[in-house]
Amino acid sequence: MRRTLEHGAGRGRSSVIGLLLAANGLTFVAQLLLPGPMLRYLALWPLGAAPEALPSGLPAGEFHLWQLLSYAFLHGSLFHLAINMFVLWMFGSPLERDWGSQRFARYYVLCVLGAGAAQLLVVSMSTGPFAPTVGASGGVYALLLAFGLRYPNQYILLLIPPIPMKAKYFVIVIGVVELWSGIAGTRQGVAHFAHLAGMLVGLALILSRHRRP
Numbered sequence: 001m002r003r004t005l006e007h008g009a010g011r012g013r014s015s016v017i018g019l020l021l022a023a024n025g026l027t028f029v030a031q032l033l034l035p036g037p038m039l040r041y042l043a044l045w046p047l048g049a050a051p052e053a054l055p056s057g058l059p060a061g062e063f064h065l066w067q068l069l070s071y072a073f074l075h076g077s078l079f080h081l082a083i084n085m086f087v088l089w090m091f092g093s094p095l096e097r098d099w100g101s102q103r104f105a106r107y108y109v110l111c112v113l114g115a116g117a118a119q120l121l122v123v124s125m126s127t128g129p130f131a132p133t134v135g136a137s138g139g140v141y142a143l144l145l146a147f148g149l150r151y152p153n154q155y156i157l158l159l160i161p162p163i164p165m166k167a168k169y170f171v172i173v174i175g176v177v178e179l180w181s182g183i184a185g186t187r188q189g190v191a192h193f194a195h196l197a198g199m200l201v202g203l204a205l206i207l208s209r210h211r212r213p
Contacts, residue, residue, distance in 0.1 A: 016101045016108070017092050021085055024136065027073040028081050043132030044071035044116055047124040061132065068116040069109065074134035084136045091140075091147040098150065107205055111142035111198045118197030133191050141195040142202030145171050149206060175199060 031038045040061035047063050075081040096104040115138020123133065147154075148171030155164045165173070175196065 016096055016105045017089055020088060020092075020108070020136075024073055024075070024081060024085055028075055028078070031074060038074065039132060039134075042067065042070040043074055043134050044068065044120060045132050046126075046130060047120065060130065063120070068113050068120070071116055071132070071134050072112045072136045072139055075136070076134055080135060084140050087140045088136065088143065092143045095143060095146055095150060107146065107202065108139045108143070110205060111201045112136070112139040114201030115139065115142070115191075115194040115198035119191050119194035122191075122193045133194065135191070137191065138194045138198030140198075141174070142198040144174065145199040145202045146206060147171075149203075171199075 027038070027042075036058050040059050041064070043061065044067045045061045045063045075084065092104070092108075095107075099107070116133070119133050119138070123131075148167040152166065152168035154167045156167055156170045157164045
């Protein structure tokens with residue numbers, strides 16, 4: 001997707017965005033070198049007894065509190081990493097410039113934590129395969145929501161299909177798609193409710209700030 005906003009990515013990378021990009025990239029390299037330990041200790045594991053090994057042959061892990069944050073720095077593939085980092089950079093950069101680095105970092109971290117908590121609840125109650133959750137998508141979806149609220153009339157050009165759409169409508173569309181996908185169980189292996197939870201936490205944070213005297 002491409003964003004038609006004049007002060008977009010061309011002015012350089014903001015501080016928190018740069019740190020997040022670097023941290024995610026370095027963590028992915030560490031995953032390639034040490035896939036077992038990285039997945040076992042940093043991915044978000046469901047509550048309860050874990051099997052000795054996953055179908056992939058990698059060792060299974062168990063839940064630890066830090067995983068509610070660390071899971072967002074792991075990714076399942078290079079494409080998964082690339083698409084999350086592209087959206088983080090493209091839509092997060094103007095938000096950090098407008099909000100400031102401190103508010104941006106707080107918003108992103110809280111949304112990641114909220115998405116992780118929701119995903120932990122969902123997968124721990126599930127009867128499906130025991131598997132961990134990885135990826136920054138919960139925080140990224142929260143940034144998309146914030147962008148849609150901050151720049152509602154800016155146009156976003158989707159790549160597939162190539163349809164220009166105002167940011168406020170784009171946010172509604174992706175929210176409905178994620179809700180339907182989560183309820184219908186389509187696109188197995190995708191943490192739809194984590195995406196929705198990230199957006200809902202982001203919405204709550206933005207509304208609470210606006211209501212302050």
